[in-house]
Amino acid sequence: MFRVGTNATANYLGTLFAGGIAFFAIPLYYWFLGAEAYGIVGLYLVFESLLLPLDMSLAGTMNRELSRISVSEDSSETSRGFVRSLEYPVIIVGLFFGLIIILASSFIADNWLKVQKISPESVSFALVLMGALITVRCxxxxxxxxxxxLQRQVLYNVLLVGNTTLKTGGSFIVLWKVSGTIEAFFLWQIAASCCETALARYALYKSLPRTEELESRPSWRKLLRLRQFSAGLGGIGVTALILTQMDKIVLSKILPLDLFGNYMLIWAISGIVLKCSAPLYTSFFPQLARITYSDDRSRLIAFYHSCCQIMAVIVVPVSITLILYSQSILGLASGNRAIADSSALAMSLLVVGNMCSALYQIPYALQLAYGWTSLNLMINSAAIVVLLPLLWLFATHFGIVGAATIWLLINGSYLLFGIPAMHRKILPAEKIVYYIQDLARPALPAILTAILLFFLMPKQENWVVLAASALFVLSASGITSLLAAGRVRSLAFDLFRHRDNIWKKLSESSYTDHR
Incomplete structure (x- = not known):
């Protein structure tokens, strides 16, 4: 049986632990390094996003093809040979991106960034280290x-937790006991990432089925067969890279580095929404691909709607809680009330944009399961043409609020245009069900409950009271959302009655009528 439950549980535990470490690391990095140096860390995140086209292409291709090979009757296709066919091209791409950053380091330090406290030489060296880190990460x-x-998501999350602990914990020790400089930070990140990559490679090749050496050799023919699908994913990745990073590129040019660091702080906090949605996408996408190959339409429809409702039940309560407590969270993370007051609106806009992106992930996964990449490519291209010219205008006149507004418009376009187009081609009779049963029913009760409780909660500055208040609002809105979503409610009730069969029922058509 496909291990949806095991994978989903492992993904959430891994993400919860790794995300928790990353979340608490944000204010510590900010305090250790200062706003300007933290802006350089934010710039690294921008550079790391250069790998987004490769990441999206690899994630979609490996999920889809390894799922297909696992049920294929063609003995000439092996997972090991497929992985080896991609390994050397990926290493070459990493070297290419790293070299570009290293060669451009002096220009960026001297002519692009508005540095006030850190010397240009230190910034330039930090950029060189960023290039080396990108090469290792690729x-x-x-x-x-x-x-x-390969469905080894438990192993993947064990590695994730261990590597996150090594990178984050080691960074604190280095900054605290060795050197509190940005150069020391990146040197440790490189060392930890080398261990991370080596362990992941070892774990992968131990997990691949053992086959004859001839069957395990790289095959360019296998790559050529996937060129259209991979090129489509790469195109989506390139356009997504432009859409997700253009605000940071523009703001890094027009804002002082310390203010840019503040923007990266609220960007990291608002990213909690995507951290909550990512484990579900990772767990559900391979099963969507498998059901698509099996050509069982009723089972596909049931599983698709169940996944969409689960996503809404988790993402919407988290999003509305972050919005309501944005000012308090920012004050706690930055230790600066002025930053919290000036950035709360921008953070709220970013959270809503991330919520729209998260709600679109299951429909997007279904498109990839069908091998359909052109829709997202068209939406992203249209957003670049329409919204990119507006970004500079909005960011120049309204600062981080203007940039966050553009981000909301980008992600809102997926729900407004992508969902109808996707259902029109793949599931034409399910569009209304998606909007009403999968989106409105879980979302509206959660939003109303959270707003009502927020205004009834005591308004105190004590962080313990604020944390308890936010947790109560989150829990209440989540329970309300769960009870309103028919499929998720049925799954939750069965969790207590038939715990061993719950995930098996999720991936079958048992919940077709529970809308």
Whole structure:
């Protein structure tokens, strides 16, 4: 049986632990390094996003193809040979991106960034280290995507937790006891990432089925067969890269580095929404691909709606809680009330944009399961043409609020245009069900409950009271959302009655009538 439950549980535990460490690391990095140096860390995140086209292409291709190979009757196709066919090209791409950043380091330090406290030489050296870090990180994308596609997601999350602990914990020790500089930070990140990549490669090749050496050799023919699908995913990745990073590129140019660091702080906090949705996408996408190959339409419809409702039940309560407590969270994370007051609106807009993106992930996964990449490519291209010219205008006049507004418009377009187009082609009779049963029914009660309780909660500055208040609002809105979503409610009730069969029922058509 497909291990949806085991994978989903492992993904959430891994994400919860790793995300919790990353979340608490944000204010500590900010305090250790200062706003300007933290802006350089934010710039690294922008550079790391250069790998987004490769990451999206690898994640989609490895999930889809390894799922297909696992049920294929063609003995000439092996998982090991497929992975080896991609390994060397991915390493070359990593070297290419790293070299570009290293060669451009002096120009960026001297002519692009508005540095006030850190010397240009230190910034330039930090950029060189960023290039080396990108090179090391690139092969890890292949190995981690392959582990996910092989359904070794428990192993993947064990590695995730261990590597996150090593990188984050080691960074604190280095900054505290050795050197509190940005150069020391990146040197440790490189060392930890080398261990991360090596462990992931070892785990992957131990997990691959053992086959004859001839069957395990790289095959360019296998790659050529996937060129259209992979090129489509790469195109989506390139356009997504432009859409997700253009605000940061523009703001890094027009804002002082310390203010840019503040923007990266609220961007990291608002990313909690995507951290909550990612484990579900990772767990459900391979099963969507398998059901698509089996051509069982009733089972596909049932599983699709169940996944969409689960996503809404988890994402919407988290999003509305972050919005309501945005000012308090920012004040706690930055230790600066002025930053919290000036950035709360921008953070709320970013959270809503991330919520729209998260709600679109299951429909997007279904498109990839069918091998359909052109829809997202068209939407992203249209958003670049329409919204990119507006970004500079909005960011120049309204600062981070203007940039966050553009981000909301980008992600809102997926729900407004992508959902109808996707259902029109793949599931034409299910569009209304999606909007009403999968989206409105879980979302509206959660939003109303959270707003009502927020205004009834005591308004105190004590962080313990604020944390308890936010947790109560989150829990209440989540329970309300769960009870309103028919499929998720049925799954939750069965969790207590038939615990061993719950995930098996999710992936079958048992819940077709529970809308």
């Amino acid at each position: 092969p890890f994308l292949l190995y981690s995507s392959s582990l996910v596609g």
